[in-house]
Amino acid sequence: MVVIDAKDxxxxxxxxxxxxxxxxxxxxxxxxxRFLGAGMSGxxxxxxxIPGNALGAYLNGAQITVHGNAQxxxxxxxxxxxxxxxxxxxxxxxxxxxxxxxxxxxxxGYRAGIHMKEYGKKIPVMVIGGxxxxxxxxxxxxxxxxxxxxxxxxxxxxxxxxxxxMHGGRLILRGDVSGLSFxxxxxxxxxxxxxxxxxxxxxxxxxxxxxxxxxxxxxxxxTVVSPDSSNPYKQMYVAN
Amino acid sequence: xxxxxxxxxxxxxxxxxxxxxxxxxxxxxxxxxxxxxxxxCAIAAVISKEGRRMSGEGILNAMKPMHxxxxxLGGGFAGYGIYPQxxxxxxxxxxxxxxxxxxxxxxxxxxRFEIVQSEIIPTRxxxxxxxxxxxxxxxxxxxxxxxxxxxxxxxxxxxxxxxxINNEIPGAFVxxxxxxxxxxKAVGFPEDVGEFYRLEEYEGYSWTAHGRYPTNTPGWWGGxxxxxLLDYSVVHNGEISSYDANRRFIEMFGYKCSLQTDTExxxxxxxxxxxxxxxxxxxxxxxxxxxxxxxxxKLPAEEQKRLAYLRTVFPSLLITGPFSIVFGFEGGLxxxxxxxxxxxxxxxxxxxxxxxxxEEAAIRVMEPDAERISAPAGGEPVIIRVKEGAF
Numbered sequence: 001m002v003v004i005d006a007k008d009x010x011x012x013x014x015x016x017x018x019x020x021x022x023x024x025x026x027x028x029x030x031x032x033x034r035f036l037g038a039g040m041s042g043x044x045x046x047x048x049x050i051p052g053n054a055l056g057a058y059l060n061g062a063q064i065t066v067h068g069n070a071q072x073x074x075x076x077x078x079x080x081x082x083x084x085x086x087x088x089x090x091x092x093x094x095x096x097x098x099x100x101x102x103x104x105x106x107x108x109g110y111r112a113g114i115h116m117k118e119y120g121k122k123i124p125v126m127v128i129g130g131x132x133x134x135x136x137x138x139x140x141x142x143x144x145x146x147x148x149x150x151x152x153x154x155x156x157x158x159x160x161x162x163x164x165x166m167h168g169g170r171l172i173l174r175g176d177v178s179g180l181s182f183x184x185x186x187x188x189x190x191x192x193x194x195x196x197x198x199x200x201x202x203x204x205x206x207x208x209x210x211x212x213x214x215x216x217x218x219x220x221x222x223t224v225v226s227p228d229s230s231n232p233y234k235q236m237y238v239a240n
Numbered sequence: 241x242x243x244x245x246x247x248x249x250x251x252x253x254x255x256x257x258x259x260x261x262x263x264x265x266x267x268x269x270x271x272x273x274x275x276x277x278x279x280x281c282a283i284a285a286v287i288s289k290e291g292r293r294m295s296g297e298g299i300l301n302a303m304k305p306m307h308x309x310x311x312x313l314g315g316g317f318a319g320y321g322i323y324p325q326x327x328x329x330x331x332x333x334x335x336x337x338x339x340x341x342x343x344x345x346x347x348x349x350x351x352r353f354e355i356v357q358s359e360i361i362p363t364r365x366x367x368x369x370x371x372x373x374x375x376x377x378x379x380x381x382x383x384x385x386x387x388x389x390x391x392x393x394x395x396x397x398x399x400x401x402x403x404x405i406n407n408e409i410p411g412a413f414v415x416x417x418x419x420x421x422x423x424x425k426a427v428g429f430p431e432d433v434g435e436f437y438r439l440e441e442y443e444g445y446s447w448t449a450h451g452r453y454p455t456n457t458p459g460w461w462g463g464x465x466x467x468x469l470l471d472y473s474v475v476h477n478g479e480i481s482s483y484d485a486n487r488r489f490i491e492m493f494g495y496k497c498s499l500q501t502d503t504e505x506x507x508x509x510x511x512x513x514x515x516x517x518x519x520x521x522x523x524x525x526x527x528x529x530x531x532x533x534x535x536x537x538k539l540p541a542e543e544q545k546r547l548a549y550l551r552t553v554f555p556s557l558l559i560t561g562p563f564s565i566v567f568g569f570e571g572g573l574x575x576x577x578x579x580x581x582x583x584x585x586x587x588x589x590x591x592x593x594x595x596x597x598x599e600e601a602a603i604r605v606m607e608p609d610a611e612r613i614s615a616p617a618g619g620e621p622v623i624i625r626v627k628e629g630a631f
Binding site for chain 1: 613
C-alpha cells in the first residue's frame with residue numbers, strides 16, 4: 001500500500017498523488033490541506049493528521065477514513081462513497097450531500113446536514129455519534145441524519161434551532177428531546193418499528209466502526225423528525 | 241471623512257481596490273475582482289496563562305496552513321508583553337506617507353507627549369512586501385499639563401490624540417497605541433508580513449494574527465488587521481452587516497471610523513463598552529453578540545433580566561452578520577463568534593497555553609498534541625486571562 005507524506009505538500013499535489021496510488025493509500029501528516037479526495041472513486045484512503053476543509057467534496061464512491069478530527073464542510077455535495085471520522089468534525093458537514101454515508105465518532109459543529117437532499121434510491125446518510133451544534137438539518141431536503149448523543153454529559157443532543165427550513169428527509173435523535181423546540185413545519189414523533197429497523201442498521205455499522213455496545217445504544221428512546229408535507233412550501237408558490 | 245482616499249502616499253488606500261494586481265509565485269495574475277479566489281479571512285491566537293513570553297515565530301507558522309484563506313491584501317499581528325523595557329509608556333506604531341508628514345506629526349506629538357524613544361520599526365526586505373510607508377514607533381507618556389488642560393484621564397487623552405492624528409493629519413496613521421503591546425500589519429500574506437516585521441525577535445505572553453481577504457473594502461496598509469486602540473486589538477474573520485448602524489452610534493461618542501473597513505468599528509465598540517461604560521468583557525460580549533429573544537426567554541429569570549437590559553440599552557451595538565473575532569487586551573484574550581456562528585473557530589489547549597484559530601490545523605502547527613479541542617457556540621465568549629502579576 002502506498003504511503004504519502006503530506007508534509008509541505010499542497011492540496012493539488014496531494015490529490016494527484018492519491019489519484020496515482022491505486023486502490024489503497026494512507027496519507028500521513030495532513031495539516032489543513034483542502035479538498036482531499038475531492039470527486040474521487042475507486043480508492044480507499046486513510047488519513048492521519050488534520051485534513052483541511054471540504055474533505056471528500058463531491059466524493060463519488062471513494063472510502064475515506066480519518067484518524068483524527070476533520071474541519072469544516074466534510075463531504076460537501078458528496079454523491080457516493082463513505083467518509084469515516086475517528087474524531088469530531090467542524091461546521092456544515094454534508095453540505096448539500098446527495099448520496100453516500102458519513103460516520104462521525106464524536107461531535108459535529110453547526111449546520112450539519114445543511115441542505116442534504118435525496119432522489120429515488122439515492123438517500124444520503126450522516127451518523128453523528130456525539131452531539132450536534134445549532135441549525136442541524138437546516139433546509140434539509142432529503143436524506144437521513146442520525147444523532148446518537150453518546151457521551152453528551154448533560155449537554156443537549158442538538159443545540160438550538162434544529163430543522164430550520166427543513167422540507168424533506170428525516171432527522172433522528174437519540175435520547176430525551178423534551179427540552180428541544182422544533183419549527184412549525186415539522187413533526188417529531190417516537191420512532192416506530194420500521195424506523196427502529198433502519199436505526200439498528202446504522203447503529204450497528206457505527207459500533208462496527210468505532211466500538212460500543214449496539215444493544216445498549218438502542219435501548220434509549222429515539223425521536224424521528226420529518227416535515228409535515230412532502231411539499232410544505234406549495235402554498236407559497238405556484239401550485240405544481 | 242475618509243481622508244485616506246485623498247492621501248498621496250504610496251500606502252494610501254487605492255480609490256479602486258480592484259486595481260491591485262495579485263502576485264503569486266512571482267507572476268502577476270489577473271486583477272483582484274476579475275478572478276474569484278475562494279477563501280475567507282484567517283485568524284489565530286495564542287496566550288500563556290502563566291505569562292510565559294513566546295517568540296512571534298509560533299504564531300507566524302500557525303498562519304501557514306491557512307494560507308488559502310487570505311489573498312495577499314492584508315496580514316497582521318498583535319503581540320502583548322513585547323516591550324517590557326518600556327512597559328509604562330504608550331507605544332505608538334505609526335505609518336507615514338513621507339518624511340514631512342512624520343516631521344509635522346512629531347510636532348503634534350511633542351505638544352502632547354513626552355517622547356522617551358523614537359525609532360524606525362525594524363523591518364526586513366522581502367520581495368513579498370512592497371510599497372511600504374515610513375513605519376515608525378514612539379514610546380510616549382502624556383504631558384501632565386496637556387492632560388490637565390483637557391480634564392480627562394490618561395487613557396482618554398491618548399485615545400483622543402490617536403483619533404485626531406488618524407482623522408486630521410493626512411498621510412499619518414497610528415495603528416497601535418497600547419502599553420507593552422504592539423500591532424504589526426501590512427499588505428501581504430500574513431507569513432510574509434511576519435517575516436517583514438522580524439516577528440521572531442519579539443517575545444510576548446499573547447499573540448493574535450490575521451490573514452485578510454477583503455471583500456468590500458480596499459486592501460491597504462491601514463486596512464490590515466489588527467485594529468487597535470490603546471491596549472485593545474481586534475482580528476476579525478467575517479463581514480459586519482450592521483456596520484453603518486454601529487458606526488453612526490459609536491461616532492456620537494467621539495470615535496471616527498477612518499480606516500475604510502468594518503472591523504475598525506468593533507474595536508471602538510469594545511473600547512466604549514469596556515473603558516467608558518465600565519462593563520465586564522462578558523457583558524460586552526452579550527451586547528455585540530446578543531442572544532435571540534427566543535433564546536433569552538428560555539433562560540433563568542436573573543439571566544433573562546441581565547440580557548434583556550443589555551439588548552434594550554445598546555441595540556445599536558449589536559453586531560450582525562458573520563464574524564469570528566479574537567479580542568486582545570492587557571493580560572488576556574477573548575474569542576467570540578457571531579450568534580449564528582457563520583464563521584469557524586476552534587480552541588485548543590496545551591499545558592499553560594490556549595490557542596484559538598479559524599482551523600484546527602493552525603492549532604496543531606503551534607502544538608501538535610493540543611488537547612481539549614473545541615468549537616465554542618455562537619455568541620459564547622471564550623475569555624482567557626494571564627494569572628495576576630504575571631504580565
